[in-house]
Amino acid sequence: xxxxxxxxxxxxxxxxxxxxxxxxxxxxxxxxxxxxxxxxxxxxxxxxxxxxxxxxxxxxxxxxxxxxxxxxxxxxxxxxxxxxxxxxxxxxxxxxxxxxxxxxxxxxxxxxxxxxxxx
Amino acid sequence: xxxxxxxxxxxxxxxxxxxxxxxxxxxxxxxxxxxxxxxxxxxxxxxxxxxxxxxxxxxxxxxxxxxxxxxxxxxxxxxxxxxxxxxxxxxxxxxxxxxxxxxxxxxxxxxxxxxxxxxxxxxxxxxxxxxxxxxxxxxxxxxxxxxxxxxxxxxxxxxxxxxxxxxxxxxxxxxxxxxxxxxxxxxxxxxxxxxxxxxxxxxxxxxxxxxxxxxxxxxxxxxxxxxxxxxxxxxxxxxxxxxxxxxxxxxxxxxxxxxxxxxxxxxxxxxxxxxxxxxxxxxxxxxxxxxxxxxxxxxxxxxxxxxxxxxxxxxxxxxxxxxxxxxxxxxxxxxxxxxxxxxxxxxxxxxxxxxxxxxxxxxxxxxxxxxxxxxx
Numbered sequence: 446x447x448x449x450x451x452x453x454x455x456x457x458x459x460x461x462x463x464x465x466x467x468x469x470x471x472x473x474x475x476x477x478x479x480x481x482x483x484x485x486x487x488x489x490x491x492x493x494x495x496x497x498x499x500x501x502x503x504x505x506x507x508x509x510x511x512x513x514x515x516x517x518x519x520x521x522x523x524x525x526x527x528x529x530x531x532x533x534x535x536x537x538x539x540x541x542x543x544x545x546x547x548x549x550x551x552x553x554x555x556x557x558x559x560x561x562x563x564x
Numbered sequence: 565x566x567x568x569x570x571x572x573x574x575x576x577x578x579x580x581x582x583x584x585x586x587x588x589x590x591x592x593x594x595x596x597x598x599x600x601x602x603x604x605x606x607x608x609x610x611x612x613x614x615x616x617x618x619x620x621x622x623x624x625x626x627x628x629x630x631x632x633x634x635x636x637x638x639x640x641x642x643x644x645x646x647x648x649x650x651x652x653x654x655x656x657x658x659x660x661x662x663x664x665x666x667x668x669x670x671x672x673x674x675x676x677x678x679x680x681x682x683x684x685x686x687x688x689x690x691x692x693x694x695x696x697x698x699x700x701x702x703x704x705x706x707x708x709x710x711x712x713x714x715x716x717x718x719x720x721x722x723x724x725x726x727x728x729x730x731x732x733x734x735x736x737x738x739x740x741x742x743x744x745x746x747x748x749x750x751x752x753x754x755x756x757x758x759x760x761x762x763x764x765x766x767x768x769x770x771x772x773x774x775x776x777x778x779x780x781x782x783x784x785x786x787x788x789x790x791x792x793x794x795x796x797x798x799x800x801x802x803x804x805x806x807x808x809x810x811x812x813x814x815x816x817x818x819x820x821x822x823x824x825x826x827x828x829x830x831x832x833x834x835x836x837x838x839x840x841x842x843x844x845x846x847x848x849x850x851x852x853x854x855x856x857x858x859x860x861x862x863x864x865x866x867x868x869x870x871x872x873x874x875x876x877x878x879x880x881x882x883x884x885x886x887x888x889x890x891x892x893x894x895x896x897x898x899x900x901x902x903x904x905x906x907x908x909x910x911x912x913x914x915x916x917x918x919x920x921x922x923x924x925x926x927x928x929x930x931x932x933x934x935x936x937x938x939x940x
Binding site: 499501 | 864
């Protein structure tokens with residue numbers, strides 16, 4: 446698994462990049478009460494705001510971690526936003542992206558680097 | 565920025581794992597490890613203990629020795645009947661300004677030979693200056709600096725407090741009296757800020773930690789932070805001073821004219837006689853041009869403070885704005901309160917709130933959003 450400084454995790458499954466937020470981020474946000482995922486088949490650029498999360502505290506944007514196309518979204522989060530707190534790296538996944546070159550993930554932090562980052 | 569103050573219960577909060585945040589000049593617990601959502605729900609099913617020691621506690625004593633003189637003096641600053649407040653009873657009041665706006669909201673209790681006031685933390689210095697300027701001829705104004713204030717709220721509150729002193733169970737909503745708890749004199753009111761039955765307890769600082777530890781040792785009592793306090797009060801339709809009412813909102817605009825008894829209204833024996841009375845009396849007769857309303861967004865996205873409100877899904881001028889908005893754990897959806905122009909203020913009116921550039925539908929709804937459970 447790879448990580449961004451925006452506290453997203455990225456995992457490759459079937460040549461697609463699955464994206465969610467880390468357990469650390471979900472703890473910081475507090476109880477999540479609303480998630481708005483984008484439409485599938487949306488072309489995005491890195492740092493585009495693609496997901497809106499509202500917690501009991503505030504609204505936050507999740508940015509596209511890479512250039513690519515969002516091909517699948519986790520629509521179950523709209524009815525069950527709490528999944529992001531309960532299982533951030535499992536049922537709390539947010540979207541799957543198709544990217545041209547998977548090697549761009551190598552530029553991101555690995556788990557050890559991320560743990561150091563959140564220190 | 566000046567140093568943040570700590571309440572006597574600071575170490576207890578930290579020991580319980582609280583996340584501390586700055587609030588009104590104090591370091592206060594915003595949540596405990598349970599988290600805001602579960603704390604909120606716990607307070608609705610069990611009992612929640614809140615530290616509200618940052619609030620101001622003030623005693624007014626009549627210089628004449630006759631409590632009526634202190635009551636009449638305070639009536640010069642609030643549009644509320646204090647004279648009619650019976651011993652052992654408490655009521656909600658507001659300090660108004662010359663424009664008919666609201667300087668603060670507060671609780672006033674009659675405790676026999678004195679009045680006991682609880683004011684908001686962020687306003688307490690200004691409130692004291694205001695009272696000293698206007699009440700000093702008639703009252704001794706004593707700021708209580710050696711007592712903490714805690715709230716015990718929820719359906720389990722009565723049994724929990726009664727286990728320390730059975731007399732607590734005999735109190736009814738808005739009673740305010742002295743109750744001995746663990747051998748010390750506490751000033752207890754049956755009231756709160758959650759929509760739940762419960763108590764607010766003024767306890768000497770020296771015994772505050774012991775009292776809280778004793779209450780937390782009772783099964784079903786959990787500490788609750790400011791985060792859940794906010795969603796609890798919003799579900800209960802209660803105003804947060806500084807958000808939902810302030811110096812720019814009149815009591816009629818703020819929909820708290822229920823706090824103004826007939827005797828202080830036109831035709832009453834003590835009508836007017838408080839700052840801004842001209843405007844307030846006029847609005848009591850004829851209404852105001854805008855009104856505080858409850859708002860239930862149709863979708864799941866909260867409409868937070870500052871969300872601009874419209875009558876239609878496109879075009880047209882704004883009709884108002886949200887002053888408080890959050891997710892209501894007990895109602896299972898988002899909820900807001902805010903001000904709208906009076907012609908759009910009827911319950912059931914469909915309005916739109918602009919969230920992230922999109923107008924989202926919402927419906928005006930009566931408050932409280934969740935029925936309150938006071939023991940009247």
